[in-house]
Amino acid sequence: MNEILSVGLILLAALLAGHAAQLLRIPEVTGYLVVGVAIGPSALDLISHQNLQTLGFLSEVALGLILFSIGSIFEASRFLHLGRGVARITLWEAGSAFGLSLVALLALGEPFWVALLLAVIAMETAPATTLMVLHEYDAEGPMTERLMAMVALNNMLVLLVFGAVTAALNLGGGSDESLLLLLYRAGYGLVWSTLGSLALGVLLGLVVDAWAARARESGEAMILAMGVVLVAVGASRTLGLSPLFATLALGATVANTSRHGGALLGALGRADPPLYAAFFVLAGAELQVTQLGELGLAGAVYVVARAVGKVGGARLGMRGQDLPETVRSNLGLCLISSSSLAVGLTIQIRGSFPQYAPEITGVVLAAVLIFEVVGPLLTRRALLQAGEARTTPEPLKEMSEGAPLA
Amino acid sequence: MALAGLDGCRGRPLQRPQGWCVKACQAARRLPTVPGEGTVAGVSDAAPRPEPPTLPKLIQGALKLRLAGGAALVLVAGILLAPPQARKNPLPQEKAAPILQAEVQRREPARVFRGVQETGRKALRYTVAFHGRAQEPRVTVFSDFAPPLGQPEAPHGFGVLASGEGDVLTHVSAMGGLPLGEAELSDGTRVRAQVIAHEPETGLVLVRLEGVPAGTGAPLARSEPDSGELVVAAGRSHGRDMVAPVFVASSDGDRYTISAASGVVVPGTPLFNLEGEALAVTSGAPSFSDAYPIGLSLLRLRERIAQGRAFPSSIGIVLQPHAGPLASKLGAVGALVCDVRGGGPAARAGIRPGDLIVGVGELETSGAEEAAQAITSLGAGEPARLRLRRAGAERELEVTPEGTLSAAPLPVADAPPAGAPRARDVFEAAALAAAGVPAEARVLSVEGTPLRGLPLPRALLRKGPPWLVWLHWEARRFFAVVGAPAAP
Numbered sequence: 001m002n003e004i005l006s007v008g009l010i011l012l013a014a015l016l017a018g019h020a021a022q023l024l025r026i027p028e029v030t031g032y033l034v035v036g037v038a039i040g041p042s043a044l045d046l047i048s049h050q051n052l053q054t055l056g057f058l059s060e061v062a063l064g065l066i067l068f069s070i071g072s073i074f075e076a077s078r079f080l081h082l083g084r085g086v087a088r089i090t091l092w093e094a095g096s097a098f099g100l101s102l103v104a105l106l107a108l109g110e111p112f113w114v115a116l117l118l119a120v121i122a123m124e125t126a127p128a129t130t131l132m133v134l135h136e137y138d139a140e141g142p143m144t145e146r147l148m149a150m151v152a153l154n155n156m157l158v159l160l161v162f163g164a165v166t167a168a169l170n171l172g173g174g175s176d177e178s179l180l181l182l183l184y185r186a187g188y189g190l191v192w193s194t195l196g197s198l199a200l201g202v203l204l205g206l207v208v209d210a211w212a213a214r215a216r217e218s219g220e221a222m223i224l225a226m227g228v229v230l231v232a233v234g235a236s237r238t239l240g241l242s243p244l245f246a247t248l249a250l251g252a253t254v255a256n257t258s259r260h261g262g263a264l265l266g267a268l269g270r271a272d273p274p275l276y277a278a279f280f281v282l283a284g285a286e287l288q289v290t291q292l293g294e295l296g297l298a299g300a301v302y303v304v305a306r307a308v309g310k311v312g313g314a315r316l317g318m319r320g321q322d323l324p325e326t327v328r329s330n331l332g333l334c335l336i337s338s339s340s341l342a343v344g345l346t347i348q349i350r351g352s353f354p355q356y357a358p359e360i361t362g363v364v365l366a367a368v369l370i371f372e373v374v375g376p377l378l379t380r381r382a383l384l385q386a387g388e389a390r391t392t393p394e395p396l397k398e399m400s401e402g403a404p405l406a
Numbered sequence: 407m408a409l410a411g412l413d414g415c416r417g418r419p420l421q422r423p424q425g426w427c428v429k430a431c432q433a434a435r436r437l438p439t440v441p442g443e444g445t446v447a448g449v450s451d452a453a454p455r456p457e458p459p460t461l462p463k464l465i466q467g468a469l470k471l472r473l474a475g476g477a478a479l480v481l482v483a484g485i486l487l488a489p490p491q492a493r494k495n496p497l498p499q500e501k502a503a504p505i506l507q508a509e510v511q512r513r514e515p516a517r518v519f520r521g522v523q524e525t526g527r528k529a530l531r532y533t534v535a536f537h538g539r540a541q542e543p544r545v546t547v548f549s550d551f552a553p554p555l556g557q558p559e560a561p562h563g564f565g566v567l568a569s570g571e572g573d574v575l576t577h578v579s580a581m582g583g584l585p586l587g588e589a590e591l592s593d594g595t596r597v598r599a600q601v602i603a604h605e606p607e608t609g610l611v612l613v614r615l616e617g618v619p620a621g622t623g624a625p626l627a628r629s630e631p632d633s634g635e636l637v638v639a640a641g642r643s644h645g646r647d648m649v650a651p652v653f654v655a656s657s658d659g660d661r662y663t664i665s666a667a668s669g670v671v672v673p674g675t676p677l678f679n680l681e682g683e684a685l686a687v688t689s690g691a692p693s694f695s696d697a698y699p700i701g702l703s704l705l706r707l708r709e710r711i712a713q714g715r716a717f718p719s720s721i722g723i724v725l726q727p728h729a730g731p732l733a734s735k736l737g738a739v740g741a742l743v744c745d746v747r748g749g750g751p752a753a754r755a756g757i758r759p760g761d762l763i764v765g766v767g768e769l770e771t772s773g774a775e776e777a778a779q780a781i782t783s784l785g786a787g788e789p790a791r792l793r794l795r796r797a798g799a800e801r802e803l804e805v806t807p808e809g810t811l812s813a814a815p816l817p818v819a820d821a822p823p824a825g826a827p828r829a830r831d832v833f834e835a836a837a838l839a840a841a842g843v844p845a846e847a848r849v850l851s852v853e854g855t856p857l858r859g860l861p862l863p864r865a866l867l868r869k870g871p872p873w874l875v876w877l878h879w880e881a882r883r884f885f886a887v888v889g890a891p892a893a894p
Contacts, residue, residue, distance in 0.1 A: 185489045192484045199480035206474045239485065257470060 006051040007058070007278065013039055014277035027376035029132045029280055034373070036284020047285045055282060062279035063340060064233040064247050065226070065272065066128045070152045071201070071251020072265055086146050089317035090153040093335055094123040096313025097306050098161075104305040108298055113169060114356050120165055121345050121364055122306040124158045126337035127151045128283075129372065132276060133379045141388035143327040147334050152248055155341055159242055162345055163190040169353060197241040201249020204232050208250075209258035225264040244341070283339060287369045299363040303370055310335040330382035337375025342368055574613040575687050575700055575707075576674035578604060589615055603707040604809075606718040606782055608661075608698055609673075609689055612707045626701050627683035630657050637664075637685055639675045652677060655695075662686055662697040676700075717809030718782040721792075722750020723757060724883070725774035731841070731887035735874050738795055740764040741777035744876075745883040755805040757794065759876060759883065760854060764800065765793035781807065797854070822848040822878040825858045829877060829888075832862060837871075837889035847879035 013035045021031030039046040047055075101122040105115035130151050134144055167186030208228045212221070232250050236243040254264060311332030318328050346364045349357055383389035574589065589599035603612040631637055631654040639652045655663040662685075664677070675688040677697055686697035710716050726744035728736065736742065740762030746753050763777045764770065767790050771777035784790045786809035793802050829838055830845035832852075838845055849857050852866050852873050866873065871889045 181489065188487065188489050192488075195480055196484045199477040199484075203474055203477035203481065206470055206477070209470070239481070257473075 003051055003054050006047050006055060009039065009046060010036075010055075010278050010281045011274055014281050017281075018277070027133045027380045028136050029129050029376040030373060032277060032280035033284035033287070033376075036281040037287055037289060038284075039281070040285025040287070042285075042287065042289040047282075052282065052286055055278075058275070058278050059282050059340075060233055060243075061226075061230060062275040063128060064229045064243060065275060066131055066279075067244055067247035068225075068229045068232075068251040068254075069265060070127055070131060070148060071248035071253075072255040074149070074152065074248070074252035074255060082145060082149055085318075085321045086149045087153060088321075089146065089314055089331070090150045090157060092317025093150070093310050093313035093332065094154055094157050096316065097122045097309030100305040100309035101302055104301045105298060108301055110298055110359075111356075113353075114359050116165060117349055117353075117356060117360055118302055118363060120158065120162050121342050121360075122302065122309065123154065123161065124338055124341045124345070125151055125154045125310070125335045126339040126341070126372070126375065127155055128276075128279065129337040129339055129376055130334060130379060132280065133376050133383070137380065137383055137389035139383050139388045141327075141386065142323060143331050143334070143386045144383070144388050146327075146331065150335070154335075155244055156248065158341060158345075159244060160190075160194060162348075163193055166348075166353075192240065193242045194245060196239065197236060197243075197245030198249045200235060200239070200241055201232060201246040201251075202253045204228050204235075204246075205250045205253025205257060208254055208264070212258055212264060221263050283372070286343075287365075287372065289369065296362070298359070299366050302363050303367050306338075306367070306371075307336060326386040330386045333378040333382040336371055336378050338368055338371040573602075573704070574599075574615060575703060576611050576613060577687060577689050578609045578611045578673075589613060603711050603716040604718060605703075605707055605710060608696075608703070610687070610698055610703050610707065612704070612711075627679050627685045630659075630699070631662065631679060631685060633657060636680070638678045638680070639664075639688065640678055654697075660699065660702050662699065663695055664688065664697050665695060714785060715783070717786055719784040719786045719807035719809060720750075721752040721755070721757075721781055721805050721807050722747035723752045723781075725763070725778055726884055727774040728885070731872065732874075732885060735872065735887045736762060738762055738764070739772045740795055741771050741774045742885060743794075744885050751805050751808055755792070755803045757792070757803060757805070758796070760796070760851075760874075760885070762795040763792060764795055767791060822850060823856075823858075826850055826878065827857060827860050829875075831860055832857070833875075833888050841875075841886045841888045843875070843877060843886045843888060844879055847877040849875060850878050850883065851876040 014032050017031035017035035018028045021028045024031075036047075038044055040052070041048060098119045102115050102119035105118055106112065110118075130147065133139075134147065167190050170182065170186055170189075208224060211224060214220075228250065229247060232246045233243045235241070236246040258264070314332035314335060315328060318331065342364055346357075346361055349360055380389065589597055597618060598616040599613050600616075601611055602614045604610075633654060633656050635654045637652050637654060652664045655665050657663075662677075673688060677685045677688065679685050684700055686699050687703070689696040689698065707716075723743050724745035724747075726742045728742045732742070741764075743752075743757060743759055743761045743763060746757055746759055764772075766777060766780035767784070769776075769780050771780055784807045786807050789804050789806045791802055792805055793800060795801075826848040828845070829843050829847045829849050832849050833843075835845060851857055852862065852875050853869060854874070855863060855866060861867075872887045875886050875888045877884055877886060
């Protein structure tokens with residue numbers, strides 16, 4: 001099937017899935033993922049592997065936009081208000097997921113580096129899926145605020161820790177290069193991927209700010225916003241930086257420096273739906289249902305340890321903070337989703353440390369399948385229980401300047 | 407008041423039982439451009455929170471310029487201070503993506519080829535990265551002797567570094583029967599090389615390289631391939647990378663039958679599974695469809711070395727199976743020697759074409775195959791006794807076999823002596839046809855008498871047909887029983 005037909009099919013399938021999800025009272029994300037599995041290579045094979053490869057850029061575009069909007073959460077005023085508490089909860093939930101997974105896998109007899117890499121991946125919470133569910137249910141409230149900031153911080157933390165672990169692995173691996181060069185390379189990699197990505201995001205954000213004043217119409221604003229996000233993703237790849245850090249930094253810079261940030265985000269909002277739908281359907285198509293059969297004991301232990309770590313760690317992190325009980329008991333459930341970053345890290349492991357790749361790939365891909373299906377359902381449940389979600393998604397409204405909102 | 411970010415919203419009536427003040431604008435995505443009018447959402451019970459100071463007002467003008475300058479400086483410094491590329495040469499992100507798909511592409515043969523090609527290359531790189539070296543586990547096997555004129559072109563083919571000791575497993579066809587002095591690794595490094603074992607049954611050869619660091623090599627597959635499994639033949643031929651998908655048609659433990667999806671693989675081509683583990687090496691002529699598991703082959707070859715049978719023995723003779731008229735003519739059971747390599751152990755021991763080998767050591771041999779097997783099993787360098795029959799009489803000779811690399815059963819024969827007549831000039835066409843002898847074959851001897859020209863000697867004519875004729879045809883020599891002579 002040619003790619004244009006594939007995209008059309010994806011969008012129509014997403015539309016059907018969205019309606020079905022509403023009827024079944026499940027998150028649209030779950031519907032998109034399930035329909036993606038159905039039309040992907042695992043089942044009906046209407047979207048082939050070749051199509052997935054060619055359409056991979058769509059997923060990258062959508063992810064870039066998602067991260068950009070997450071980055072806009074880091075508006076200084078809001079973040080200063082939330083920052084310390086959120087950082088603490090993030091450290092606790094990510095740390096608990098890491099610690100529990102590591103201990104459980106080591107107890108099972110897994111090799112140290114395999115267990116360590118899996119534990120790092122266990123820290124991750126899917127930004128796209130989580131944000132999509134929040135968006136679908138128009139979630140608002142203290143839990144929602146913290147959740148979005150936590151997802152961003154979580155992903156940054158995961159990348160930092162992953163960078164440190166891989167740097168240590170590179171140092172430990174057999175090589176005839178000098179120790180100084182190895183240390184420099186490891187340190188450079190870590191610093192460059194964080195500082196360099198931040199610098200790229202900040203620079204592009206300031207460029208956007210300078211240009212945004214001239215974008216009079218919403219169409220121009222949309223072009224500007226989308227263009228700069230894609231430049232951020234593309235430039236990150238070219239320079240060996242982290243697209244996640246760069247687009248987060250871009251969003252944060254726009255939020256904190258530009259008067260027109262709101263206009264840009266609003267303009268992007270109109271372009272989001274088809275890209276998001278395509279992103280999640282493609283994500284579902286890439287899920288390999290057959291991997292479930294290869295989960296094995298290590299995989300099952302990984303799934304359980306990660307879930308317990310996330311939920312329990314979040315709860316522990318909220319101690320001492322002035323938060324209602326509904327938030328305390330439900331926030332952890334929203335952290336279960338795991339997807340693109342986990343898969344991305346696995347791909348990096350395959351490239352850099354192939355001796356550990358087979359086992360890690362098997363566990364992660366199967367676990368992602370589980371978390372991607374269960375995660376949105378749990379997030380929805382948590383939002384409803386915390387009272388921060390509508391039971392039915394609000395239909396899209398026309399947002400025009402000066403229009404009063406009902 | 408223009409607010410950036412999420413707070414520029416207009417409020418709306420309370421709707422939630424918990425008392426949260428619901429804003430009109432939605433979380434993070436849809437923002438009206440209308441400046442807010444001062445309503446804010448509470449973050450705890452219903453008390454409105456004061457509007458925080460707007461930080462964006464502080465980051466403006468000169469500060470923005472400084473921020474931009476600093477960011478640009480960081481980027482430039484990062485690019486300039488980048489360390490030299492690591493030798494592991496990891497693939498960039500976008501190249502790694504096909505791997506996850508290639509593994510499950512078995513249902514799409516048309517796509518598999520491209521995926522497998524990338525996987526094949528990736529598989530080789532995996533093995534490089536696994537051992538932390540830039541050299542890929544392939545060896546171009548060649549000789550440092552120029553091939554004699556008229557010989558086939560210089561050997562081409564390669565082997566796979568299949569053990570931590572730097573041993574290369576390849577097929578003898580890759581070396582064209584020439585001695586080996588050097589081997590070239592795929593990064594151009596030349597190392598001293600020596601053949602240390604040769605298994606004539608399969609043609610597999612073990613080459614030991616000197617100076618290859620321990621641990622270099624391909625990880626071996628932990629399990630056999632299934633019938634119908636797709637594997638990758640990957641290596642280099644004539645300076646070009648070659649990667650091709652290959653299907654394992656069947657596997658019976660010590661040999662796989664393969665069918666190449668495209669092209670013919672050269673001898674000694676390593677086969678990798680899709681996990682990047684080395685499975686087998688391919689054989690050469692005459693069958694390009696066989697592949698031998700690396701692990702088992704290494705075991706067998708090492709066993710041969712341990713038992714002192716690293717090389718098959720040879721005494722430099724060619725044996726001809728004989729039946730029908732030849733058997734009747736010879737009137738004895740044995741292995742007919744149809745050619746003796748000049749200067750070889752058999753020639754030195756006095757064995758001649760036409761001799762019938764009836765015993766090797768203690769073994770009675772009644773046919774060519776039996777005798778050949780017995781001779782190749784002799785220890786190289788250890789004298790052995792051969793019993794043979796010549797002109798009706800039995801005699802015993804001592805011969806010392808030598809180890810041989812060549813698996814080709816027929817050495818190239820010397821050119822026929824000048825004056826050796828064509829068969830069609832000596833015998834009737836019908837007689838030649840009946841004997842299965844090409845008319846253009848050169849007649850070397852008749853009934854043991856060398857022929858230097860025509861006509862047949864009177865003694866032979868008096869003896870009468872059928873005659874035992876020794877012939878030379880297409881670099882081979884053989885015996886035949888021919889009937890009537892040609893008319894003068």
